[in-house]
Amino acid sequence: MTDRVVPEPDRRRRRPTKQGTVLSERLIVETALRLVAQHGAEALTVRRLGLALGADPSSIYRYFRSTDDLLLALAEELIGRAQHGWQPTGDWRADLAEIGLRIHRCYQAHPQAALLAAHRTTGRENEIRAVEAILGVLRRAGLADPEAVRIYHAFVDQALAFAALDSAVFSLPAAAQAADLAVWQQAYARLEPATHPHIAATVPLLAADMRLSGYPVALELMLDAIAARLPS
Structure with a gap:
């Protein structure tokens, strides 16, 4: 084009x-x-x-x-869908958690598009509104501007990175997804406690947890880290 x-x-x-x-x-x-x-x-x-x-x-x-212009429009559409209906509550932790989970859910609903668009910067209305909203939550929580910007960057990159990673998994053929999950129940389950004591002790938990996205836990860790940086 x-x-x-x-x-x-x-x-x-x-x-x-x-x-x-x-x-x-x-x-x-x-x-x-x-x-x-x-x-x-x-x-x-x-x-x-x-x-x-x-x-x-x-x-x-x-x-x-161009097709790249269209791709940016797709990215902008996903950003808009993730924000649709969101309203700040005044509780910074609840607000950030909701924003992060909305981003992740929206991109999981469109995994193929997420792989194309999660890493793009549009500079358009929906993205600008999202940046303003997240920075607003962080600044109102009491973070100084340099800290708010650094945390904004990490927060958004974490959400988009997990969205892209999980989208890549969901985009695999069903047989490939099943084969990857089976590795935890087969190859890892056969490891001996004498040589791999930590894997052997936790392999049932590993097999169950690796079926899920790691994003909710990563998000909680991110929020804990932000809380530790807030003014007393």
Whole structure:
């Protein structure tokens, strides 16, 4: 795709697509999310989008300058969905926990898109609102600005890193997921206490816990660390 996007007032099609719908940025983004969920990253092409929309692929250029521009729109959509309905309570720990879990849940609901978008910075409305909200929680908790910024960075990177990691796992074929989990019940369960006493003592717990995301525990540890840095 090339840089020939049409100005905002001229973007809307005068006629419906073959499927009877009128193109819009939202329709294109939602269709792209669906295609990526069904077919992976390779589905994010102008040709596939045009086919799914029942429109000439070149019409996508009226809304997005490039596939990267569309990818940023997908990232922005996920950020917006994670924030939808969130309101601060005034309890910094509860507020941060809710924000982190919302990010993680939203990206888990769209694992293929998360792999494409979790590491991108959009600089758009939803992302700006999220940055403002998280910094607000930290500053109102009493953290000085340099500390608030460092913790903001760590908090967001932790949430997105776990979202991307868990999305990669969920994106594996079911057989591969099952095989990875079976390793804990097979290879690790056979290790002898004489050579691997700590694994042998905990292997049933390991086998059970490795089926779950480590993010909730990591988030709790992060919140404990923030609490230790707050002014007395």
